[in-house]
Amino acid sequence: MIVSLALMALTLGVAVYLGIRARGRSAMSLERWAVGGRSLGGVFVFLLMAGEIYTTTTFLGISGFIYGNGGAAYYILAYVTLAYVVSYWLLPVLWRYAKEHGLVSQADFFIKKYNSRGLGVVVTVIGVAGMVPFLVLQLKGLGIIVAEASYGAVPSSVAIVIGGVLLTGYVTLSGLFAAAWTSVVKDILIVIVVGFLGIYLPLRYFGSVGDLFAAVEAARPHFAALHTDNLGVSWYISTVVVSTLGFYMWPHLFAATFSARKESTFRKNAVVFPLYQLFLLFVFFVGFAAVLAVPGLSAGQADLSLLRLAKESLPPVVIGLVGGGGLLAALVPGAMLLNTTSALIANNVYKPLRPGADIGRVARLMVPCVGVVTIYLALNDGAAIVTLLLLAYALVTQLAPALLLSLLPKNPANSWGAGAGMLAGTGAIAYLTVNGLTVADVAPFLSPVLLHLNVGVLALVLNLTVLALVTLATSRRAPALSPEGTA
Amino acid sequence: MWLRFVLAAVPFALILGAIPWVNPYVLGLPFLLFWLSLSIVVTSACMAAVYRLDPANREEAEQ
Numbered sequence: 001m002i003v004s005l006a007l008m009a010l011t012l013g014v015a016v017y018l019g020i021r022a023r024g025r026s027a028m029s030l031e032r033w034a035v036g037g038r039s040l041g042g043v044f045v046f047l048l049m050a051g052e053i054y055t056t057t058t059f060l061g062i063s064g065f066i067y068g069n070g071g072a073a074y075y076i077l078a079y080v081t082l083a084y085v086v087s088y089w090l091l092p093v094l095w096r097y098a099k100e101h102g103l104v105s106q107a108d109f110f111i112k113k114y115n116s117r118g119l120g121v122v123v124t125v126i127g128v129a130g131m132v133p134f135l136v137l138q139l140k141g142l143g144i145i146v147a148e149a150s151y152g153a154v155p156s157s158v159a160i161v162i163g164g165v166l167l168t169g170y171v172t173l174s175g176l177f178a179a180a181w182t183s184v185v186k187d188i189l190i191v192i193v194v195g196f197l198g199i200y201l202p203l204r205y206f207g208s209v210g211d212l213f214a215a216v217e218a219a220r221p222h223f224a225a226l227h228t229d230n231l232g233v234s235w236y237i238s239t240v241v242v243s244t245l246g247f248y249m250w251p252h253l254f255a256a257t258f259s260a261r262k263e264s265t266f267r268k269n270a271v272v273f274p275l276y277q278l279f280l281l282f283v284f285f286v287g288f289a290a291v292l293a294v295p296g297l298s299a300g301q302a303d304l305s306l307l308r309l310a311k312e313s314l315p316p317v318v319i320g321l322v323g324g325g326g327l328l329a330a331l332v333p334g335a336m337l338l339n340t341t342s343a344l345i346a347n348n349v350y351k352p353l354r355p356g357a358d359i360g361r362v363a364r365l366m367v368p369c370v371g372v373v374t375i376y377l378a379l380n381d382g383a384a385i386v387t388l389l390l391l392a393y394a395l396v397t398q399l400a401p402a403l404l405l406s407l408l409p410k411n412p413a414n415s416w417g418a419g420a421g422m423l424a425g426t427g428a429i430a431y432l433t434v435n436g437l438t439v440a441d442v443a444p445f446l447s448p449v450l451l452h453l454n455v456g457v458l459a460l461v462l463n464l465t466v467l468a469l470v471t472l473a474t475s476r477r478a479p480a481l482s483p484e485g486t487a
Numbered sequence: 488m489w490l491r492f493v494l495a496a497v498p499f500a501l502i503l504g505a506i507p508w509v510n511p512y513v514l515g516l517p518f519l520l521f522w523l524s525l526s527i528v529v530t531s532a533c534m535a536a537v538y539r540l541d542p543a544n545r546e547e548a549e550q
Binding site for chain 2: 071074077078081082084085088092208209210211212213214217224225226233236237240241264267268270271272274275277278281284
């Protein structure tokens with residue numbers, strides 16, 4: 001236990017050291033702090049994007065989702081792959097427009113496209129609303145990792161508080177450069193850890209990957225495919241579509257996009273990045289192995305399955321390395337999320353209210369405020385990691401219709417329609433989530449094949465309907481507020 | 488131009504369109520997981536072809 005805790009502390013120490021060291025190498029203006037001064041090359045953009053993708057969700061959430069739901073977890077392989085196909089055309093357009101107008105954040109993009117500061121505030125609020133559950137799941141994962149890898153010596157709730165404080169301190173001390181350097185350590189460690197677990201555990205318990213899946217099929221027929229109505233083919237297709245649309249709507253991925261040196265970086269990444277997804281197969285193997293090797297975990301404990309299986313099979317030294325990798329898998333993306341959330345609030349909510357304020361200072365002061373809210377929610381939320389991820393995606397995807405319409409040669413939407421559509425879509429998601437409702441509950445008259453659609457689809461339909469109606473109603477009274485239609 | 492969009496549509500057809508029909512073990516993997524893994528490799532190949540056909544990349548390389 002002491003060995004595993006010491007190894008995790010060492011990993012954390014290296015991450016903090018790299019963060020502080022990186023800080024001394026860059027000026028701290030808001031633009032540099034937020035997007036690295038657009039001076040990061042292809043390798044670092046690759047690492048940043050990879051650091052964002054391989055998070056607590058990858059490490060614990062996927063194995064937990066497989067433990068509870070089997071083949072439904074394959075949606076993660078699918079949507080990320082399709083998001084890269086979309087990125088080939090989408091990201092160069094966004095990057096070019098941002099570079100041309102000196103934009104820093106996602107909200108800036110909407111403000112410029114729709115010529116509306118009010119829409120910038122709406123986009124910021126929705127972006128923050130989507131990033132909070134994403135931040136919460138990083139902290140929840142961090143709590144699970146520290147509690148399990150310390151063999152219970154550090155309770156999960158204490159680990160969440162310590163993790164939140166560390167994350168806040170890390171972000172306050174540095175910015176994007178620190179995340180990039182720490183991402184190097186994290187990527188190396190996580191590749192070793194997940195690769196080892198994905199190969200060793202199936203071999204130890206079943207003899208081979210083929211024998212693993214044969215044993216799962218014998219014990220739970222069809223579990224390794226889309227096997228239930230609730231999480232069946234229509235759920236899979238609609239969830240992949242919603243998540244693909246939402247992938248680049250994340251404010252922090254927008255900021256990372258702006259940091260590329262040239263637009264061909266995105267086109268090259270669209271070729272290479274899909275192959276990186278095959279690395280997730282290792283986590284899939286661990287999840288399926290846990291179904292049979294550590295049976296009996298309740299739905300609320302499914303996210304523990306990877307670490308429970310590892311603890312039953314491996315010595316504390318290895319568990320310390322696994323915990324260290326998991327720790328960084330929460331810290332690196334968590335830092336990026338906290339960084340972006342604070343910069344967004346300072347730049348797009350506070351600045352319009354007090355134009356003369358030192359926005360860089362306000363952004364750094366916002367970090368502990370957002371950190372405290374996140375710790376509170378992580379301690380009081382019982383949702384599974386992938387459930388939080390699905391909620392976060394459904395929220396940020398509501399930005400997609402207005403963004404995609406703004407890229408058309410002549411934007412048919414105005415700022416009133418765009419804002420009303422976004423608010424209607426996110427309002428619908430919030431209402432359905434708080435009340436635990438599904439498409440089957442609110443639209444039971446639909447054909448059976450549509451009853452299990454992702455609720456994000458329903459919200460997108462409402463979003464587009466409201467966008468069209470409000471645009472029509474307001475454009476009769478006044479000209480559309482979007483003088484720029486071209487990308 | 489149209490060929491690039493046809494190539495980009497292939498991953499969507501494999502990953503979304505074909506799912507009702509692909510939901511035997513291949514390389515030890517359940518068929519659906521094998522299909523999605525194969526689709527990822529095909530996606531990368533399609534995007535590599537799109538990249539080579541895209542005049543924007545040739546212009547940038549010449550610059």
